[in-house]
Amino acid sequence: GEDVEQSLFLSVREGDSSVINCTYTDSSSTYLYWYKQEPGAGLQLLTYIFSNMDMKQDQRLTVLLNKKDKHLSLRIADTQTGDSAIYFCAESPSGGTSYGKLTFGQGTILTVHP
Amino acid sequence: NAGVTQTPKFQVLKTGQSMTLQCAQDMNHEYMSWYRQDPGMGLRLIHYSVGAGITDQGEVPNGYNVSRSTTEDFPLRLLSAAPSQTSVYFCASSRPNQPQHFGDGTRLSIL
Numbered sequence: 001g002e003d004v005e006q007s008l009f010l011s012v013r014e015g016d017s018s019v020i021n022c023t024y025t026d027s028s029s030t031y032l033y034w035y036k037q038e039p040g041a042g043l044q045l046l047t048y049i050f051s052n053m054d055m056k057q058d059q060r061l062t063v064l065l066n067k068k069d070k071h072l073s074l075r076i077a078d079t080q081t082g083d084s085a086i087y088f089c090a091e092s093p094s095g096g097t098s099y100g101k102l103t104f105g106q107g108t109i110l111t112v113h114p
Numbered sequence: 115n116a117g118v119t120q121t122p123k124f125q126v127l128k129t130g131q132s133m134t135l136q137c138a139q140d141m142n143h144e145y146m147s148w149y150r151q152d153p154g155m156g157l158r159l160i161h162y163s164v165g166a167g168i169t170d171q172g173e174v175p176n177g178y179n180v181s182r183s184t185t186e187d188f189p190l191r192l193l194s195a196a197p198s199q200t201s202v203y204f205c206a207s208s209r210p211n212q213p214q215h216f217g218d219g220t221r222l223s224i225l
Binding site: 004008033041043044103104105107 | 204
């Protein structure tokens with residue numbers, strides 16, 4: 001079945017860039033997502049990329065997709081303490097009714113130090 | 115717009131008890147899903163629905179039932195709670211080809 005892998009921890013200094021990496025196995029993935037979860041809260045959609053794109057930029061966020069290597073990354077520029085959270089990578093398979101299903105990675109805990 | 119509303123926010127049950135976790139959305143989304151979140155395991159899909167009257171199993175369906183009698187509501191039932199079902203449960207909804215919107219979660223402890 002589908003599998004999504006992320007590194008568990010990332011620690012950066014305030015003002016630096018953060019890069020969170022994700023690998024996936026399903027070559028038929030249609031959409032790839034990044035969600036943010038703050039302590040005790042639900043999941044907030046940060047950004048997503050369609051599988052026929054290589055890059056998407058949205059303010060401080062840059063998503064890079066390497067379909068050949070099935071590798072997705074999220075870069076956060078000028079990381080702030082408010083960016084400290086768990087970041088989840090998720091993929092959605094192709095095909096009509098499959099859009100109701102997401103496969104998530106384990107989540108990367110980002111800690112931003114002042 | 116309330117978005118996706120989950121109730122209750124917290125619940126403690128005894129082993130063997132039954133309960134229903136409620137999920138409602140006011141965005142007229144066709145797709146609704148239930149996930150559980152356990153430490154170090156991300157979110158895993160329990161059941162999902164692509165429209166009223168249609169449900170299907172996800173990755174971890176055992177011990178849970180769902181039904182979808184209306185577009186707005188997608189309740190998750192635990193028939194006989196077990197300690198292994200202690201988790202945080204998230205409901206999500208979306209339109210086709212659109213990202214899922216998540217509720218704030220229900221934190222469930224089973225003693």
